[in-house]
Amino acid sequence: MPFVVVVGVQASGKTTLLKEIGRAGIRIMNTGDIMMDFAVKKKYIKNRDELRYLDANNRNLYKKMQTSAFANVGRMSGNIVIDTHATVKAANRHIPGLPYSAIKLLKDIRGFVYIDSSIEDIVNRRKKDRSRKREDDSPTEIATDKSVAVAVTSYYASVLNTPMYIIENKNGHMKDASFELRKALSELFKK
Secondary structure, eight states: OOOOEEETTTTHHHHHHHHHHTTOOOOEEEEEHHHHHHHTTTOOOOSSSHHHHHHHHOHHHHHHOOOOOOOOHHHHHHSSSEHHHOOEEEEEEEEESOHHHHHHHHHTEEEEEEOOOOOOHHHHHHHOOOOOOOOOHHHHHHHHHHHHHHHHHHHHHHTTTTEEEEEEEEEEOOOHHHHHHHHHHHHHHOO
């Protein structure tokens, strides 16, 4: 069961891109959705955006939900793309969205893809997205978030000796980013 991990900061367009390529039959698992479903059923949270603040209130519960989500994905068969975050920003702190303990549960990670977007595109997407409670970060804070996410992702790629792709997802150019993502996934799953 090979895996490719796709990450990006909030509003990089990562999940939108993955939904686009998912229409072509690529199996995508969003670990945040798995965690959210569990937490909502247990009445720990009411919506997705409360999930990132759960760690501050109950760190052990958050870790347990992460471990459970990645363990569930790790037991699946076939080529699987994991939609997650390298880190999740909540209240001026970064918490692991992809902790090393989770990586150990995924036995055959073929590589990582970081979906990048300009700071301007991220700011605009966050303002337009009324379905989510997005952080109202300054451009400097977004640049820091991007740097932290790339650092964490490149670290894991280095530790696992796997490739890391960086794909630019510019507003109005989703077809280009989708093409590049499909190409990267094809190369990674061929190994």
